[in-house]
Amino acid sequence: MALVPLNSSSFGRKDPNRRVPNAARFELPWSSEPTAADDYSFHQIAPYIGRMKTSMARSLIETWTRQGDLIVDPFCGCGTVAVEAAANGRGVVAGDWNPYAALLTRAKLFPPAGVRAAERRLQHVWKVSRERLCEQDLRTVPKWVRQFFHPRTLRSTLAVRDACVETSSINIRR
Ligand SMILES: C[S@@+](CC[C@H](N)C(=O)[O-])C[C@H]1O[C@@H](n2cnc3c(N)ncnc32)[C@H](O)[C@@H]1O
Numbered sequence: 001m002a003l004v005p006l007n008s009s010s011f012g013r014k015d016p017n018r019r020v021p022n023a024a025r026f027e028l029p030w031s032s033e034p035t036a037a038d039d040y041s042f043h044q045i046a047p048y049i050g051r052m053k054t055s056m057a058r059s060l061i062e063t064w065t066r067q068g069d070l071i072v073d074p075f076c077g078c079g080t081v082a083v084e085a086a087a088n089g090r091g092v093v094a095g096d097w098n099p100y101a102a103l104l105t106r107a108k109l110f111p112p113a114g115v116r117a118a119e120r121r122l123q124h125v126w127k128v129s130r131e132r133l134c135e136q137d138l139r140t141v142p143k144w145v146r147q148f149f150h151p152r153t154l155r156s157t158l159a160v161r162d163a164c165v166e167t168s169s170i171n172i173r174r
Contacts, residue, residue, distance in 0.1 A: 040087055042108040048078035048101070057084040065090055079105030121167075129156070129163035136162075 039054045057080045065071060067089040073081045076094035082105050085092045092109065096102050112118040136158040138151055146154060 040083060042083055042111070043080060045108060046078060046104055048104065051078055052080045054080055054084065057081045058088070061085055061088055061090060076105045077101050079108045083108050125160065125163045125167055128167055129159040132159040132162045132166075135159075 043054050061071065061081070061084050065085075068091070070091040070093065071081065071085040072093045073085075074095050076082050076096045077098075078101060079094060082092045082094040086109055094102075094105050094109070096105070112121055133155060136155045138146060138154055138158075141154060141158070149157070
């Protein structure tokens with residue numbers, strides 16, 4: 001796919017020696033083929049409408065930035081650019097007005113330290129959720145949603161949701 005990017009001056013580049021691709025000949029090596037086999041597995045955590053192709057994000061980052069540069073994505077969605085940037089040694093500032101997007105991106109950028117840490121966190125959330133089970137009022141859930149679940153399953157799901165919010169180290173909303 002050929003792409004003509006904005007003129008380099010529109011990115012506010014101040015370093016005259018910086019390598020900037022020739023706009024007229026600028027080609028990025030991404031294709032419409034699926035790249036899931038080469039992708040960081042974190043990209044597959046959740047679907048997101050309008051997600052950028054991972055190969056496109058990687059290609060832009062490698063072409064336009066260097067190790068240690070700071071990449072700002074104020075419309076981070078599910079964090080494709082943010083993950084590629086961090087994985088390729090760039091600093092990242094990411095944001096999104098959709099709390100789900102911010103949560104997904106944060107989860108991908110700050111994963112548990114390992115499987116053991118993830119298991120410990122899960123066990124803690126599960127324990128707290130069992131304590132919240134009897135507090136759940138299924139009438140707070142829209143009727144059409146209730147129809148999809150057995151009441152016991154729905155009550156348990158709500159309790160896990162509450163436990164996740166309660167035990168989170170970040171400010172997430174119900
Ligand atoms: C197409 S997605 C971005 C994809 C992302 N850059 C990636 O790496 O895959 C667009 C995002 O912009 C967010 N958005 C739209 N308008 C916004 C605004 N005014 N402030 C913050 N986020 C906004 C949407 O919530 C959505 O998550």
